[in-house]
Amino acid sequence: MDILQVVLLGVVASILYLILKDTNSSFAFFIILITGIIIFFAIIQQILIIFELIQNLGRNANIDGLYMETILKIIGIAYIAELGANLTKEAGLSAVAKNIELAGKVFIILLAVPIITAVVEAILNFLPSV
Amino acid sequence: MFTDAQILFQIAGIGIIVALIHTILKQMGKEEIAQFATLIGFIIVLVIVINGLSDLFNQIKSVFLF
Numbered sequence: 001m002d003i004l005q006v007v008l009l010g011v012v013a014s015i016l017y018l019i020l021k022d023t024n025s026s027f028a029f030f031i032i033l034i035t036g037i038i039i040f041f042a043i044i045q046q047i048l049i050i051f052e053l054i055q056n057l058g059r060n061a062n063i064d065g066l067y068m069e070t071i072l073k074i075i076g077i078a079y080i081a082e083l084g085a086n087l088t089k090e091a092g093l094s095a096v097a098k099n100i101e102l103a104g105k106v107f108i109i110l111l112a113v114p115i116i117t118a119v120v121e122a123i124l125n126f127l128p129s130v
Numbered sequence: 131m132f133t134d135a136q137i138l139f140q141i142a143g144i145g146i147i148v149a150l151i152h153t154i155l156k157q158m159g160k161e162e163i164a165q166f167a168t169l170i171g172f173i174i175v176l177v178i179v180i181n182g183l184s185d186l187f188n189q190i191k192s193v194f195l196f
Contacts, residue, residue, distance in 0.1 A: 023146070027144070027172075027175060028145070031138065
């Protein structure tokens with residue numbers, strides 16, 4: 001029952017956070033950070049299994065490996081950006097959090113450029129040449 | 131998982147002890163030493179957290195095919 005462990009960890013971390021918040025706010029921030037890291041480590045093995053499933057499905061459907069790789073990278077970027085944005089927002093820097101989210105969006109579009117070009121080229125092939 | 135949860139209690143314990151030391155030294159009138167104690171505690175926790183963070187980023191890199 002991994003979910004019970006994760007939930008209990010969150011509860012314990014929030015209690016420790018409440019204890020430390022008044023005396024030492026920087027340590028309280030570290031507690032939030034390390035809690036996020038532990039919870040991520042708890043789910044990364046499961047994510048690995050899901051990704052293998054997705055890649056197997058894509059291979060069976062004869063999808064270009066480049067596209068699958070791009071999708072996985074986009075998911076990774078989205079996760080990291082979310083983590084950083086949440087942490088900075090928690091520390092009271094919502095402006096920096098917005099900037100991190102913006103950077104995540106920009107990098108995702110940057111990664112999707114080959115796919116967008118492929119789509120545009122496919123559409124142009126359908127059109128009769130003028 | 132459980133060894134990871136130990137880090138959490140470690141950090142919380144260091145935080146509480148450092149806050150205690152800070153208060154005692156402040157009561158004794160040694161403001162500068164109290165500041166140094168807090169700084170040292172901060173650096174110790176920072177090292178622990180940075181190690182965890184680098185592990186996290188390496189794991190993300192390997193899983194998400196960077």
